Amino acid sequence: MRITMIGTGYVGLVSGACFADFGHEVVCVDKDAAKIAALDDGIMPIFEPGLKELVATNVAAKRLSFTTDLTAGVADADAVFIAVGTPSRRGDGHADLGYVHAATREIAAALTKPTVIVTKSTVPVGTGDEVERIIAEVAPNAKAWVVSNPEFLREGAAIADFKRPDRVVVGTEDPDAIAVMEAIYRPLYLNRSALMFTGRRTAELIKYAANAFLATKITFINEIADLCEVVGADVKDVSRGIGMDNRIGSKFLHAGPGYGGSCFPKDTLALLKTAEDHDVPVRIVEAVVQVNDSRKRAMGRKVLRAMGGDPRGRRVGVLGLTFKPDTDDMRDAPSLSLIQALQDAGAIVRAYDPEGHEQASKMLKDVEFAEDAYAVAEGADALVIVTEWNAFRALDLERIAAAMNTPLLVDLRNVYHRRDVEAAGLRYQGIGRG
Incomplete structure (x- = not known):
């Protein structure tokens, strides 16, 4: 053909x-x-x-x-x-x-x-x-x-x-x-x-419905993660426990800083507008959009709380800028809201991403880009994992701790276990791991 x-x-x-x-x-x-x-x-x-x-x-x-x-x-x-x-x-x-x-x-x-x-x-x-x-x-x-x-x-x-x-x-x-x-x-x-x-209209709607449902799963587990932190539960175990039910499934049940990218943000909004045009309420999707927007902004506050005090003039290292690993896509990436919140509070940001530097440099101001994760950690008062690239899954944590001014790891993707991080001399803050 x-x-x-x-x-x-x-x-x-x-x-x-x-x-x-x-x-x-x-x-x-x-x-x-x-x-x-x-x-x-x-x-x-x-x-x-x-x-x-x-x-x-x-x-x-x-x-x-x-x-x-x-x-x-x-x-x-x-x-x-x-x-x-x-x-x-x-x-x-x-x-x-x-x-x-x-x-x-x-x-x-x-x-x-x-x-x-x-x-x-x-x-x-x-x-x-x-x-x-x-x-x-x-x-x-x-x-x-x-x-x-x-x-x-x-x-x-x-x-x-x-x-x-x-x-x-x-x-x-x-x-x-x-x-x-x-x-x-x-x-x-x-x-x-x-x-x-x-039918043609059915096919058009299938795509929006699929993305809205996946966005809903992400947002649901993120809210459960917030509850886990308060009641002393571990969201990774909760995710595994409910995901083993084949009616639910394990995919898209990984707590984190919120969804981004080229599809979910625009497609959920477009579905809302289509429903609005036809006077059909889709309140679940409406809540998903609102909660996700709030969550991305809240991640900056989470890092600032973990730092415990005035962040002005203090250095924060950010690992991962793209909305997900194995892409250079920065559209609606959670890192954008996170870095803006840190900078608004007076923090100095240094960052590294295996593929996203070129795109990130067009969207971020006053960010120092480093050549690897260890350069990001050098002299930092906090190190934040924002995107779960494979390159960040087996870091030399003792080397990281020794390089930092204040040994604090804020793991927004739950890549590491608390005991391993603390054994290396770092204080650990994850997502939904009360």
């Missing part, structure tokens, strides 16, 4: 590379000429384990190419995937569909043959109807089927998620569109149960 991917961001680039690896002929289109030139030189715009090698392999095999020419890219395509950004609209939280609508207009103008137009971007219910309307307006004689195919890729594990998915949701009831989508995903037929065909 000939596939065109509009957008070379996280979803577009990973999806395009994986489709090419399936054996399809894929063209990735982006307006950013500098990004396309970098991709042609093998330079990735994002960090994702294995992506650089996957792209290189398929470029060498001539199954994957990059261009700024949308018209040429669309002309011979059997399917065109829209994988552009849908950020929260400034001021009201609605998903900003400007990029989707603009891409649709350009695609419609470039159509030369019957084509399936696939919305891969995360979009509100009813977006496919608007995409269909725009195509009919711009190219009334074109033969095109509009399909919803939401992505469920976890940053840091996106390639494995794409190639071994737990489900592939395809929103269309048209037999011709179904046939094309089946051909595209045929390499997954060994896992045939992964393919799920639904």
